[in-house]
Amino acid sequence: MISLEQEVLAKNDKVAERVRGWLAGRDTVALNFMSSPGAGKTTLLERTISDLRSELPLSVIEGDQQTAHDAERILAAGCKVVQINTGAGCHLDASMVARALVQLDPPRKSLVMIENVGNLVCPALFDLGELAKVVVVSVTEGDDKPVKYPHMFRASKLMILNKIDLLPHVQFDVEKCVAFARQVNPRIEVIRLSATRGDHIEYWYGWLRKHVNELTLTGQLV
């Protein structure tokens, strides 16, 4: 079973590199958003779209086992979107993203936001050709998630700690959670915000401007 897993991943990684090249050819980058179900990925994307679309061309690929609920929300927020339904599948892979990208046809010098299936385990293993993986954690989930799901936090460049408006109502030690995340990935960046209420949302936009704009403007293949 282990050698088979390696084969599947090796095949996926090759397709992911092709996707990365296709995006670079359009001076475009993708971010891969991952989290537990219900951590607030879609709400974060909705707010980002409504606040940044005049500044940065955006489009979205939505991954879910079933339903087009999230795609409908993104569409209502005023953004191009393609929904992938994985059926029994637990993660997006690079081939699914490749097919969706052709359909999405994102404009040049733009950002594609890929919302993965809500799952803190399997998506961590699959490169989708993204610039970076972003893990969203809700403060309602408990502060020990980074050490219980280390692969996800090791693979991520940024951890967004969401729903901070609920901190007064739950037991969650922010410092402890950040320390746990740095324990498995010393270089992980952290932004705390509330996507629903908008608290600290400017830090997230600052991160996006810094990491995305410079890359979409250069569009480097290597």
Add this chain to the structure above:
Amino acid sequence: MISLEQEVLAKNDKVAERVRGWLAGRDTVALNFMSSPGAGKTTLLERTISDLRSELPLSVIEGDQQTAHDAERILAAGCKVVQINTGAGCHLDASMVARALVQLDPPRKSLVMIENVGNLVCPALFDLGELAKVVVVSVTEGDDKPVKYPHMFRASKLMILNKIDLLPHVQFDVEKCVAFARQVNPRIEVIRLSATRGDHIEYWYGWLRKHVNELTLTGQLV
């Protein structure tokens, strides 16, 4: 890939039946608790142990990618526990449970509570030899989870809607969530409670008494 998945599942299902028989041989049953990460499974088990251990012999199998945090919490609550770490794995399978049960050595006429890896996708496919699957949903996750992850809700006998103490602070339509769950599984039972505060916890204990006691007392093999 599909035929391989079927082979893996068929092999798992055979081991699961052996586990089911082993448990029946001890007049014991197991429940398989599944949820997103951080929905409150461990807190529910802690409270159940502290309230019911004089009435019903209990023991626990804990599944996590890494750490023994949950096993330590269960041990502190005064209960026998075996921790399974799945590493990169995204679910428990019947062979892992079989090995853990031998180590756990649960007493006759008892209940084994299996806390699966926090994942609303993959664990739905794997029979662990349990009497029933119980899915725990937190009201912080959004009310559309049952239609977005239908396999999980189709496989579950009971949905526990947890963290109802947070309802005043989040957007969550309880009736809508229950309707969505019944849409994918018309026979699913539903209990709303707060494991942290104890609201409505007696409904859960009533369910346990009804379903577990009658079966552990008869210990039927077929």
